[in-house]
Amino acid sequence: MLSEEVSKPEYEKADKLIENQDYKSALKILLEYEKKKPDDDVLLFKIGFSYFRLEEDQKALLYFEKAIRTNPKVAKYYDYYGATFYFSGKIDEAEKQFLKCVELDPKNPMATGMLGAIYAEKGQLSKAKDYFLKALEIDPEDLRANYSLAGIYFSEGDLVKSQKYFEICYKLDPENYATVSYLIENLYRQEKFEEAEKYKRRLLQIRNSSKDPRITNLKYFRFDTFPIKEFVIVAQESFSKTGDLYYYYVFSVFDKSGKHLKNINLESSAILKENGLKYIIGMDLIEDGNSKHSTSNIAYPELPTYFELKSVLTEILEGKVKFPYSSSASPK
Numbered sequence: 001m002l003s004e005e006v007s008k009p010e011y012e013k014a015d016k017l018i019e020n021q022d023y024k025s026a027l028k029i030l031l032e033y034e035k036k037k038p039d040d041d042v043l044l045f046k047i048g049f050s051y052f053r054l055e056e057d058q059k060a061l062l063y064f065e066k067a068i069r070t071n072p073k074v075a076k077y078y079d080y081y082g083a084t085f086y087f088s089g090k091i092d093e094a095e096k097q098f099l100k101c102v103e104l105d106p107k108n109p110m111a112t113g114m115l116g117a118i119y120a121e122k123g124q125l126s127k128a129k130d131y132f133l134k135a136l137e138i139d140p141e142d143l144r145a146n147y148s149l150a151g152i153y154f155s156e157g158d159l160v161k162s163q164k165y166f167e168i169c170y171k172l173d174p175e176n177y178a179t180v181s182y183l184i185e186n187l188y189r190q191e192k193f194e195e196a197e198k199y200k201r202r203l204l205q206i207r208n209s210s211k212d213p214r215i216t217n218l219k220y221f222r223f224d225t226f227p228i229k230e231f232v233i234v235a236q237e238s239f240s241k242t243g244d245l246y247y248y249y250v251f252s253v254f255d256k257s258g259k260h261l262k263n264i265n266l267e268s269s270a271i272l273k274e275n276g277l278k279y280i281i282g283m284d285l286i287e288d289g290n291s292k293h294s295t296s297n298i299a300y301p302e303l304p305t306y307f308e309l310k311s312v313l314t315e316i317l318e319g320k321v322k323f324p325y326s327s328s329a330s331p332k
Helices: 009-019 023-036 041-053 057-070 075-087 091-104 109-121 125-138 143-156 159-172 177-189 193-209 270-274 306-317
Strands: 220-228 231-238 245-254 260-269 279-287 290-300 325-327
Touching (some): 009 041, 075 109, 091 109, 109 143, 125 143, 143 177, 177 193, 177 220, 260 270, 260 306
Antiparallel strands (some): 220 231, 245 260, 279 290
16 A cells, blocks of 8 residues: 555555556556655555566666665565566666665565575575575475575586475476476486386376477477486487387487587387387487488397496497498488
């Protein structure tokens, strides 16, 4: 509510319009009242808030600054002032305002979490973790803080802590594709393969029920990343494992600079099955953005173990496996 004359119908109408997210209509009323009360900090904040929601950042900054100048003791004003700077890409200015906010209100959840996000962007991961942990002391179900902490621990290789926070994210939002994907890779890196399988099934359910084409159009999901010699391998598994020709696994090979060199695949085809086999090792060599397909002499009557495949990958990257059969065929 506004700080004075709160019973006035127009004030009440403006508040109701803001509640209903009709910020343009609210502004028509509030800007008229600004002419009468140019030093009402609550009024100035509400104008800034309305511009903030309309993504008119420069006007929002102007009014948040006016509100702070009129009453510098209200933590919320610095919170939204900082948020506007942050979403405008001015993270140094945002940092200053969020620090002022938590100085006035140490239990402000948004500013505390946003400071974590800022320090993560700046690569100051120790400070980022401190602020995300503080945010979780205020609100243990802060999804952003849990997810960000999980991601930092994952990048640092602290997989046990990473798993803990991703599992909290999963409980809070079991439909989130990225959370489940990270959980699968986390568990694979810990060699907890059976536990990962339930999340693979869940990922398929999410993909099949999603209305987001970025998810429904995915053919493969990433489940592991590991080094072999001077290469980095990104392991992917197919969502669909049916048809005359399909890839069960795709192991994308990158050099240390991040250049994509080749895909080494565990493939299946109707011709293989006619010969009593189920899978064969193939390769797509990436040259100038084009893919050249070939197959090896290594075939399997049943699905090989993951450890067997990693051993074969090592032999391939050491040049010990030949790929004599070339074709342009690839799964659809």
